[in-house]
Amino acid sequence: AQSVAQPEDQVNVAEGNPLTVKCTYSVSGNPYLFWYVQYPNRGLQFLLKYITGDNLVKGSYGFEAEFNKSQTSFHLKKPSALVSDSALYFCAVRDMGMRNFNKFYFGSGTKLNVKP
């Protein structure tokens, strides 16, 4: 079965510093990978996705993610964090197999705290 792991419950970073939120995945076949952000009392907002092509994917609000097939990772990154980036971040994988086609699996989420 497909699965996604976010090993860190929380990441703390100072404003202006680079940030990384980690995600590893387990899939059969080619992975379709996504990152979402959730602000308090809101739904999830799409940030970026990897389907195919360049390993470095750029998305909304200056975020990017690096797909690493050998390490089965899809870490979210930003060169310079903002206090307004503080939120809950979810990694997800979409199942493209026959049995659970189109099912999306989400990680447990990582809370990002950016301090002034």
Next chain:
Amino acid sequence: GAGVSQSPSNKVTEKGKDVELRCDPISGHTALYWYRQSLGQGLEFLIYFQGNSAPDKSGLPSDRFSAERTGGSVSTLTIQRTQQEDSAVYLCASTRSWDRTNTGELFFGEGSRLTVL
């Protein structure tokens, strides 16, 4: 509509009562999903629909939970005889289509916050 719409946004009910949560997906989106999120936690998959049929109901926590979708559009999640552990935010999402040409993401609603007293 412009986005995924969920109602009610907040629902407080007494233990043992039935509740209905509604989701109106983006117009033209044929795939619809329900997830549950407990306070500040991850997403628990409940059920998804392709058109009006549900290929996977495995995530429904008990037989008190049911969902339907009519006309390939609006979906209703019903919880019967609510319990305190049902308190959570129920999120609905949709995506354009079921076929493999759709590489798109899920679009989420703002959620329905359910509190069972």
